Amino acid sequence: MTRKPKIRDLLDESACTHSPTKKNACNAPTPGATTGGCAFEGSQISLFPYADAAHLVHGPMTCVGASWETRLTHTSWAGRDLTQMGFTTGITTNDVVFGGEEKLRSSIDYIVERYAPEAVFVYSTCVTAMIGDDIDMVCKQAAEAHGIPMVPVHAPGFVGSKNLGSRIAGEAVLTHLVGTQEPETSSPFDINLIGEYNVTGDMWQYTPLLEELGIRVLSTLSGDGRVAHIRSAHRAKLNVIVCAKSLVSLTRKMQERYGTPFISVSFYGKRDTSASILAIAEALGDAELVARTKQLITREETRLAQQLAPYREIFEGKKAVLNTGGNKSWSIASALQDLGFEVVATSVKKATEADKEKAREYLGEAGILMTNPGQEQAKVIDQTGADLLLAGGRSLFTAIKKKIAFADVNQEKKKSYGGYAGLLNLAEDLKNALQNPVFKNVARRAPWEK
Template identity: 30%
Template sequence: MHQGSDEKREHGPDPAQFVEEVVRDYPAKVARKRLRHIVPVSPDGQCEIQANVRTIPGIITQRGCCYAGCKGVVIGPIADMVHIVHGPIGCSYYTWMTRRNQAKPREDGQYYLDYCFSTDMQEDAIVFGGEKKLKAAIREAHEIFRPKAISIHATCPAGLIGDDVVRVGDEMSKELGIPVFGFACEGYKGVSQSAGHHIANNGLFKHVVGRKDIPPDGYAVNMLGEYNIGGDAWEIERILNRCGISILSTFSGNGSFDEIARSHTANLNIIQCHRSINYMAEMMETKFGVPWLKGNFIGIKATSKTLWKIARFFEDPALTQRIEAVIMEEEAQAGVEIAPYRGRLAGKTVALFVGGSRAHHYQDLFKDLGMKVIAAGYEFAHRDDYEGRDVLPFLKVDADSQNIEELKVDKDPERYRPRIDDEKRKRLMAEGVISTYGGMMPEMDKGAVVIDDISHHELEKLIERFKPDLICSGIKDKYVIEKWGIPSKQLHNYDYGGPYAGYLGAVNFARDIDMRVNGPAWGFITPPWKKKPILEAAFGAAA
């Protein structure tokens, strides 16, 4: 079978020796660099890792580009806007419905997620400039669809030939009388998708957040960094609504321009994906006074813990009581439903290499299932996602990231509204409720291995030495892993399943993992005759 021997699974290889082995096949220079990205978790959980630096050319990496982080991840899911990509066709084409960020149209019917818009740049634009064509494309989109707002996304060649999508956005806003705004998210910026997240946050903050003031509502929150893969956001909404909490806007799964425009009036921001959206939380707090807390709705216990944090923040006995009741009921129900799966999964080992937050979030869900995380890593996270935000003051911005703009944000003179007083703020911070995130590594078992920006070679070595029972990754690794006879679960697209968030999601996930790990097909990889000691042959015997 695909699983390693029981002996191996219990003890596993020595982590330090594994690290040494992994880099042995690299050229010396590469080995030196990669050693800083591959770190066994130390007993106190305090270890330093290199992250958010450039990938070495020629190394087969999971990473994508700045454009992917901006248009593909953060802006693309906003469903009631037209998103035009300024460049050759590929960039827009590859972000067309591939990320499973589901959405439903609101009452006005505006819905563009099944559309792909591009200036389809041709050679003449490369030679003579493409701004004229971009403007024409925006006018055509306006004429055909009459959208409420249009975003423009720059690709590598657009930036290189000097097309200024930000300026074109401003000009077209004036001409058409609707918000049109550009994102200078050329693929070569930064070192991964991460730069694009930041650029997207800046743009949304500048152009959309705060556009529409509505009266504040007691328990109105925003979900930040929730992209509604497989319907996750709707399960989170179901749970919050049961508690009496309303979601004012979600950044940006099932996202809506109008809802983001009023998001600054919320009383609390709940961050799901810290990596992609923490900029927004900080800027909204500085300008409008909206506090934020880091939650996690992946996992039964994690969901309950997040709800507790929300209860602690609002400190309203009636709300706390409702939250308590919801937790009791939902935990009990989910617990019953995952029990049979847990029985078949407990003790199995798993490795996760994905995203900038998911590799942490899903560890909570695997704990619910009794599975053991032996290795984990992010594709594009920063050190604070690994080590916690306490490391932030010590981070240096290197040459590859220094051109990503840090917006200077000030208190809004009229609209800044402190939601809590200073004393409560201090108390909640000290209790770990608001404005804090401890990162992934302190919560991992000693001896587990953390690998940042894992390469193909490192993944294969890990498979060879640890033989995990399950590896969570993305589409590019999926079939590599499964060709080794090891089940793989995609944590970007969920293998077209989900939702996995919240209590109902945890049950879905448990069933899907049981199917993947214990499915009958794996048993057929070795043909029956290879499992028998002697080959009997009737024809041969007569000769």
């Protein structure tokens, strides 16, 4: 019996408030949509931070070459960090004709023998999905032979967007890992962090505060995660979705299957970090915990206000345009507002309906929601008189052309902007950007030019 996820069910998510009101399913594939990131990329991004698992791409060499190590996801895993290894079956034309299942079997055997992973994630790609390789059967046989989980991930790029790929990854974890092992210990305040990938160490900015309150992170999907921990995730008292609404299908099904409630939070900016820590405490339902949480928030906010005071003087009256993807369209906007910026526009091209709603809430009616930022951002900068553009590296040229400051806030960033401490990092980087003379001088004509 096949265990492939039903794509239509993942597109029509009952836990999404917008699904019943839309004519088309959320994130349904459209021609050319995968140019912004395909389903394979989304699934690998969601699972790749498991450093104690091997990630085997069953497809041509270019699939792993184009996607490997695209995000700086930190791990505290003491063993060999297998995310530093790019594993692929390297499918060739010959395999397309005769099938690639035998190559997949030998690849799994090779990995288990030489690297001893806690699990192997096997990613289907466009080529191997089209030729019909049965990765479910191969993974089942390999799991019986080696005694460790083999997780088939059915997310070939052509099925849809990066967002859909994340949902498929969540489905694979729920089907093959969650509930397959009991935790060594348990506590009344065990939680799972879902959709937190610990990019540049974001997770480590706020988990010490949770630990101080006695809230234990039982497992994550998947930042600084461990295979053994996610296998026992069904024993958590609460699922906490960190920004990534694409994984709401996973949390909804865990609620139906294990009775685990879930909430959605963001740890970007002072307001959202405080609200999120308090929301977790309230969802756990302990009055004493809530009281201690409020005291901790007051302490942290007082300290942060003193540290941010000199930055707010620099940022007063400054306008910012934000061109990034998904939940960052509103979460980073919130952080910018906490620093004193007026966010005049944000990109919602890759945002869900819920993200667009949040972006409108934060920016107000006057805020511009860009649906085609590549074409719009230059005009918006002129129209609003913006002082700062925050985006991915490709938009640097727009900032240079318009002679305004620029900061890279995309997945390639090197610093954490999460939590209270991350907001200070963001403030320092934006101060340096605004005071950097290069942006005003680099596009200026040379003295000898007319």
